[in-house]
Amino acid sequence: MAMMELNVKHTSELAPIELVEIFEARTSVFVVEQNCAYQEVDRTDFDALHVRVIENHQLVAYARIYLSQDGVHFGRVLVVSDERGNGLGRTLIEGVLEAIQERFPGQPVHIQAQSYLTSFYASFGFEAVSDEYLEDGIPHIDMVKM
Structure with a gap:
């Protein structure tokens, strides 16, 4: 084990x-x-x-x-x-x-989530607070959990 x-x-x-x-x-x-x-x-x-x-x-x-x-x-x-x-x-x-x-x-918790993981983070109570943007060529969305 x-x-x-x-x-x-x-x-x-x-x-x-x-x-x-x-x-x-x-x-x-x-x-x-x-x-x-x-x-x-x-x-x-x-x-x-x-x-x-x-x-x-x-x-x-x-x-x-x-x-x-x-x-x-x-x-x-x-x-x-x-x-x-x-x-x-x-x-x-x-x-x-x-x-x-x-x-x-x-405290509010902030993340820059890769866009394909938005629903994964939403399952923990995070909400999108930005439009999608590219960070180092990878689509991201800012998310916050209050």
């Missing part, structure tokens, strides 16, 4: 190997797989919460939470390619929303 763990740590709490595993997974999905040349690791990473789903000591899903003036944001949502279709996305978002509720109760 697979051992699965949901883990939330601030950047300052991560061991170097954990941070490298996160950056490796993010770069693999968002730069290589999606063929987008952009600054994937950025200054937001200095003061962020990193939500990881770890199975058998391997990172299988990830998201980053951070604060800004208009509320709480999360992004960089990924499930590693060979684990997709196993419900890990739902497990991850449930964990992200739980972490946000614990640490930032009552």
Whole structure:
């Protein structure tokens, strides 16, 4: 039976190997797989919460939470390619929303969702608040959960 763990740590709490595993997974999905040349690791990473789903000591899903003036944001949502279709996305978002509720109760939660995932995020109570736009050549919609 697979051992699965949901883990939330601030950047300052991560061991170097954990941070490298996160950056490796993010770069693999968002730069290589999606063929987008952009600054994937950025200054937001200095003061962020990193939500990881770890199975058998391997990172299988990830998201980053951070604060800004208009509320709480999360992004960089990924499930590693060979684990997709196993419900890990739902497990991850449930964990992200739980972490946000614990640490930032009552704050609106903002996301920039890839358009094809609009109904997935709507199932968690997110509502579209923008028209579709291209970000790095990929259609997105801004969504908020109050």
